[in-house]
Amino acid sequence: MGSTKILVVDDELIMRESLAGWLYRDGYDVKTVGSGEEALERLKGTRFDILLVDIKMEGISGLDLLRQVKEDDPDVAVVMITAYGSISTAIEAMKNGAFDYLLKPFDPEALGVVIDKIIEHQDQARENIFLREQFKDRTRFESMIGQSKAMQEVFDLIQDVAPTGSTVLITGETGTGKGLAAKAIHTNSPRCEGPFVQVNCGAIPEHLMESELFGHQKGAFTDAKETKKGRLELAHDGTLLLDEIGEIGMRMQIDLLRVLEDGVFYRVGGTQPIEVDFRVIASTNRNLEEAIKEGIFREDLYYRLNVISFQMPSLRERKEDIPLVAEHFLLRFSQETNKPVDQISREAIDEMMLYEWPGNVRELENALERAVVVCKGRKILPEDLPIFRPEYLALPNGNSLKRVETEHITKILNINQWNIAKSAKVLGVDRSTLYNKIKRYQIPKPT
Amino acid sequence: MIVPPPHSIAISPVGASDTELLIQVGKEISRIFGYQTEIIPLLKDVDFALDPSRNQYHSTLILGELASLAPHAIKVVAIVQVDLFIPILTHIFGEAQLGGKACIISIYRLREGLSSLSNPEFYHKRVVKEAIHELGHTFRLRHCRDQSCIMHYCRTVKDVDRRSDQFCRYCKVLLEDEMKRLNRNWGSRNPAI
Known part of the structure; x- marks a missing residue:
């Protein structure tokens, strides 16, 4: 004062x-x-x-x-x-x-x-x-790892969104960490003491979904031997993550919309209305706007869910994070497998940086798990990685260094949409060297 | 003019006064601050402070007058029936010279929400709390964040009711410091609080 x-x-x-x-x-x-x-x-x-x-x-x-x-x-x-x-x-x-x-x-x-x-x-x-300053130097936020600008922006956004209580829609490719982002929002929200309940809408068959979400009364159907609470009821006072919401069926979309609007539902076979209070986070790798156009996703549900939305960046959009994330998984899997693997060779890192990671962090995680298991020494080598493509090292006879280099540079340039700065970074050379090589090898820019 | 005894806190009613209330205020001030109290009407009226355009009394003017009338008292608290103001505010419950000698409280708005049938104890408590609060200012205490502390600023009479009549431990220490300083200057005993 x-x-x-x-x-x-x-x-x-x-x-x-x-x-x-x-x-x-x-x-x-x-x-x-x-x-x-x-x-x-x-x-x-x-x-x-x-x-x-x-x-x-x-x-x-x-x-x-x-x-x-x-x-x-x-x-x-x-x-x-x-x-x-x-x-x-x-x-x-x-x-x-x-x-x-x-x-x-x-x-x-x-x-x-x-x-x-x-x-x-x-x-x-x-x-x-103060919080922003703290996060500036942060390479981790809850279980997410990244020092790239893209991930720092995600951390900032979560920090801003978490206390609000608003419904959040997280989009992004498979394996980008949408679930971790949802968990981080819950952990940093006023509901953190409450439950965090996840429903994988893509994994539960439609005929089981109703009972899974809303629960059922004893005797509601043949197998309903006991009254069971649904995921919505379990999420009371906490956060409900509707994972892969784009996969949910039309009927269930209608029921879900009603609950989100009224905060009240009935168990299957139940007559007592159940009032619930939870925060909803939905995630999807689908383009929901496209799904609306195709008539397989309700527009009103989309707007109900899309109060605040953000996209998780793919791993290829934040390649600078690969060494950091890989180190994290190396430590975890070497501890889990009790193997003294504590290094990743320079060449293995280069391989990882060149790869596009369509399965994102989850694929990197799997690759490191396998690498630690098959690794024979203390250091992960390129051949330990499932992404390793031997043709890069064992080129057919007759390939000149010029041809190999031309092909490699062209590939990297194309991956990075001919962004010279990004490509030079991936190739480990400065921009002027890359310009000289493009000119010397007469690599054509696609029109 | 009646002169209050040295090292005492003077309680100075202006206008018709409720003796029972004054005695209770004196007793509580004595208990809290450890000084002897004397009830002495130092001002006959406060008409000199009336602002006819507002039909209210400018408390700062009364404080100046009051301080000069009680040279031997360690502090003086006036209790008036009229509505008080300072120019920037619509009204005030009381005012004090921060670290000075005089303070004033008005009972005008302290009856708010109480009927004539209400327990007088309730009303007396409000007056006592306000008197202690304003006297606290004369001992250099400023408003306190602790909502239960007597030095917490009350915006409404309801807040006054909710507030305790005790100092929080921080204000207590600051009050003791100020009392020690005063007693060194006056060469007096250190009263307990």
Whole structure:
């Protein structure tokens, strides 16, 4: 409280002194000035958190002062003080970035409320900056790993989305870590103490889905020997992940939509309505908009789910993360298999960087698991990797170095859509070397 | 003019006063601050502070007057019936000279929500709490974040009801520090709080 610095700007001595005295007793660090000019002078040397500015002043008006202050430091909260006659100016001030305005004389409660609101707002902003700074150097977030820009953006997004409680739709190719992202949202949300319930909509046959989601009453159907709670009921107070939502059948889409809208459902064979409160996260590798056009996904359900959405980047879009992710899996599998494999050879890393990883992180995970198992020494070699293509090393006789190099450079350029910087990085050369080789080998750019 | 005894806290009612209430305020102030209390009407009225346009009394003017009337008292708290204001605010429950000698409370708004049939104890508690709070300011205490502390700022009478009549442990330490400093200057005993 004491650290909040407030500057009172009012040309009426009695007003600014009574306000400053009140705020000082309230624990704030308060300074006063009698004009806009003095305020600007004072602001050159000291940063204030809050400015309380009288609108009507000789010289620089309150409104002009507001504009100048916000231009120099948009984070300063400015509260305009106004008399009854100048409310329209106060409203104009709000449009120009004033936090609020107070009609003088103001109720002590109103003053307290405004100042508390500003402090809460500024604390929140500082906390967000602090968290962002923390994440800048982060290579991990919950179970996700990545130092690439693409993954840092995902971490930031999760951090922003988690506390909101909004429904989230996560898209991305298979194996990109959509489930891990959903878990990270749950863990960082106010519902983290509640359950995290996952339903793989693609894996459960449609005829079992209803009972799986909504549960059933004893005797509802032949095999219903006991009353069973469904996944929706189990997710109460927590988070429900509807994985591979694009695979869910039309009938179930209708039922699901009703639950999402009403928060109420019935068990199969049940007559008692069950109220549930959970956050929904849906994930899919399908293009749902295309699915809507094809008539296999309901548009209303899509909009219900697509409140906040983001896409998990594929591994080939963040190749710089491959060594880091590979090291992580190496450590995990060497511990699990109890094998003293603790290194990945430079050549094996190069192979991994050249490969496109259509199965994304999950494929890399499987590749490392296999590599650790088959590895004969302490170091993973290219031949330990299932992605290893011997033709690169055992080229048929008669292939010149020029031909091998030309083919390899062409392949990398094509993979990276002829982005020279990216291709040079993958090839481990600088851009000028790559340009020289393209020119020397006369590699044609596809039109 | 009646002069309060040295090293005491003067309780100065203005206008018609409820003796039972004043005695209770004095007793509680004595218990909390450890100083002897004296009930002394130092001001006949506060008409000099009336702002006719607002029909309210400017508390800062009254404080200035009050401080000069009680040179021997360690602190003075005035209890008035009229509605108080400071120019920037619509009304106040009380005002104090931070680290100074005088403070004032108004009972005008402290009856809010209470009928004449209500238990007077309830109303007396509000007055006592406000008097202790304002006196706390004269001992250099500022508003406290702890909602249960007597130095927490109350926006409404409901907040006053919810607030305790005790200092939190931090304010207690700060109060003790200030009392030690005052007693060194006055060459007096260190009162317990």
